[in-house]
Amino acid sequence: xxxxxxxxxxxxxxxxxxxxxxxxxxxxxxxxxxxxxxxxxxxxxxxxxxxxxxxxxxxxxxxxxxxxxxxxxxxxxxxxxxxxxxxxxxxxxxxxxxxxxxxxxxxxxxxxxxxxxxxxxxxxxxxxxxxxxxxxxxxxxxxxxxxxxxxxxxxxxxxxxxxxxxxxxxxxxxxxxxxxxxxxxxxxxxxxxxxxxxxxxxxxxxxxxxxxxxxxxxxxxxxxxxxxxxxxxxxxxxxxxxxxxxxxxxxxxxxxxxxxxxxxxxxxxxxxxxxxxxxxxx
Amino acid sequence: xxxxxxxxxxxxxxxxxxxxxxxxxxxxxxxxxxxxxxxxxxxxxxxxxxxxxxxxxxxxxxxxxxxxxxxxxxxxxxxxxxxxxxxxxxxxxxxxxxxxxxxxxxxxxxxxxxxxxxxxxxxxxxxxxxxxxxxxxxxxxxxxxxxxxxxxxxxxxxxxxxxxxxxxxxxxxxxxxxxxxxxxxxxxxxxxxxxxxxxxxxxxxxxxxxxxxxxxxxxxxxxxxxxxxxxxxxxxxxxxxxxxxxxxxxx
Numbered sequence: 001x002x003x004x005x006x007x008x009x010x011x012x013x014x015x016x017x018x019x020x021x022x023x024x025x026x027x028x029x030x031x032x033x034x035x036x037x038x039x040x041x042x043x044x045x046x047x048x049x050x051x052x053x054x055x056x057x058x059x060x061x062x063x064x065x066x067x068x069x070x071x072x073x074x075x076x077x078x079x080x081x082x083x084x085x086x087x088x089x090x091x092x093x094x095x096x097x098x099x100x101x102x103x104x105x106x107x108x109x110x111x112x113x114x115x116x117x118x119x120x121x122x123x124x125x126x127x128x129x130x131x132x133x134x135x136x137x138x139x140x141x142x143x144x145x146x147x148x149x150x151x152x153x154x155x156x157x158x159x160x161x162x163x164x165x166x167x168x169x170x171x172x173x174x175x176x177x178x179x180x181x182x183x184x185x186x187x188x189x190x191x192x193x194x195x196x197x198x199x200x201x202x203x204x205x206x207x208x209x210x211x212x213x214x215x216x217x218x219x220x221x222x223x224x225x226x227x228x229x230x231x232x233x234x235x236x237x238x239x240x241x242x243x244x245x246x247x248x249x250x251x252x253x254x255x256x257x258x259x260x261x262x263x264x265x266x267x268x269x270x271x272x273x274x275x276x277x278x279x280x281x282x
Numbered sequence: 283x284x285x286x287x288x289x290x291x292x293x294x295x296x297x298x299x300x301x302x303x304x305x306x307x308x309x310x311x312x313x314x315x316x317x318x319x320x321x322x323x324x325x326x327x328x329x330x331x332x333x334x335x336x337x338x339x340x341x342x343x344x345x346x347x348x349x350x351x352x353x354x355x356x357x358x359x360x361x362x363x364x365x366x367x368x369x370x371x372x373x374x375x376x377x378x379x380x381x382x383x384x385x386x387x388x389x390x391x392x393x394x395x396x397x398x399x400x401x402x403x404x405x406x407x408x409x410x411x412x413x414x415x416x417x418x419x420x421x422x423x424x425x426x427x428x429x430x431x432x433x434x435x436x437x438x439x440x441x442x443x444x445x446x447x448x449x450x451x452x453x454x455x456x457x458x459x460x461x462x463x464x465x466x467x468x469x470x471x472x473x474x475x476x477x478x479x480x481x482x483x484x485x486x487x488x489x490x491x492x493x494x495x496x497x498x499x500x501x502x503x504x505x506x507x508x509x510x511x512x513x514x515x516x517x518x519x520x521x522x523x524x525x526x527x528x529x530x531x532x533x
Contacts, residue, residue: 161377168371169390170363184380
């Protein structure tokens with residue numbers, strides 16, 4: 001009887017794993033099948049033509065790149081410092097509890113709400129217009145809860161023994177964080193930061209009203225330019241325009257490129273982490 | 283003549299209003315080894331961690347004085363960094379940083395702000411020699427400290443503390459996680475180190491206290507039961523409890 005239970009449980013585990021893997025492939029196969037052709041180099045490096053019916057997605061790739069990089073410039077420092085405050089200082093308690101509750105709540109908020117917030121706050125209130133800067137700030141706010149949480153986890157996983165050793169050697173609290181906790185947690189922190197990049201690159205809703213434009217023949221010139229972005233481009237190709245039979249294939253290709261980009265980002269996170277882990281094991 | 287290095291006067295310690303140490307009065311003598319023994323949970327570790335204020339992190343409240351170098355280390359405005367470089371510590375479980383061997387030993391100096399590379403190099407080599415580790419690892423100074431065996435790691439931790447030139451070295455059950463051979467090596471090391479510095483060691487191992495220490499302190503339920511020269515405490519203890527503990531009737 002016990003054996004049977006054991007077997008049933010194992011079977012159940014394998015089954016659910018299998019379902020996950022199969023659904024992943026069901027999801028990936030059409031994108032790959034319809035998207036991989038003629039990507040390189042024309043599709044990647046040319047501008048869209050004739051509405052959105054021909055040409056490549058170069059400005060969208062550049063736009064997504066800018067949005068992602070700019071948003072990390074805001075979100076990484078703020079996120080890391082907040083995480084340090086929560087995990088290492090943690091006083092006064094009511095403030096930390098408040099921040100933690102806010103983070104948990106924010107991480108459950110649908111991304112379209114962040115988009116609306118970004119619109120009313122950055123675009124309207126601060127008159128930043130629909131621009132690269134408004135979109136990056138909105139994306140930064142969207143990614144903050146995830147960054148704070150994962151960096152906090154990374155810092156919490158630093159063994160107390162290392163911190164005690166640092167203190168016993170004359171470190172102040174700041175020195176302990178700076179010279180021991182952060183370096184020890186670095187591989188994990190780096191991984192979570194890179195993963196957040198992948199997440200931000202694929203977001204559509206937050207940039208719809210704050211940064212993105214459907215069609216542009218130029219690259220963004222300044223922080224106040226509108227930009228094209230791959231996810232929003234896909235959305236536009238599928239929902240708008242006049243010749244879907246030409247647009248849908250482009251949408252597939254764009255989706256393929258976006259997937260590839262995010263996959264590359266995540267893969268680099270894994271590689272970097274493995275590499276650093278090998279050097280510092282405990 | 284033995285000189286007093288640390289003097290503890292009417293020292294009480296509380297964790298969350300629970301009294302853990304009660305009216306401790308004690309002298310630690312210079313360039314001697316003082317062993318702190320007693321059953322689990324009696325306050326041995328808390329006492330040794332009081333000498334470099336490591337209980338601060340667990341919101342300890344204290345009363346009374348611990349005089350070191352003419353100052354009360356429980357004073358609010360004492361410079362803890364300086365105190366902890368003068369009173370070094372080695373922990374129960376070897377805890378080298380997951381950096382290179384070199385970085386581990388150089389750590390304290392770099393925190394102090396020493397920039398002179400050749401001075402640091404020299405100091406690292408000397409500290410490693412002092413713990414008899416240098417010959418074993420001289421070819422892999424820049425390998426991770428995690429690649430060392432447990433015993434080597436613990437000696438590395440001692441070297442790391444020694445690089446700060448401490449006057450006192452606190453060892454909190456330094457061999458309880460080590461095999462007998464590594465334990466023996468650490469014990470022999472203490473024998474040599476006490477020529478240069480004052481050593482306080484907490485140990486669970488009564489025989490070890492007998493082997494390595496000049497003075498023995500027996501504490502029980504947060505109070506000192508007996509303190510004196512090790513020879514005397516082990517051969518003719520004044521207190522019945524001490525005798526029972528040493529002979530293994532309870533523990």
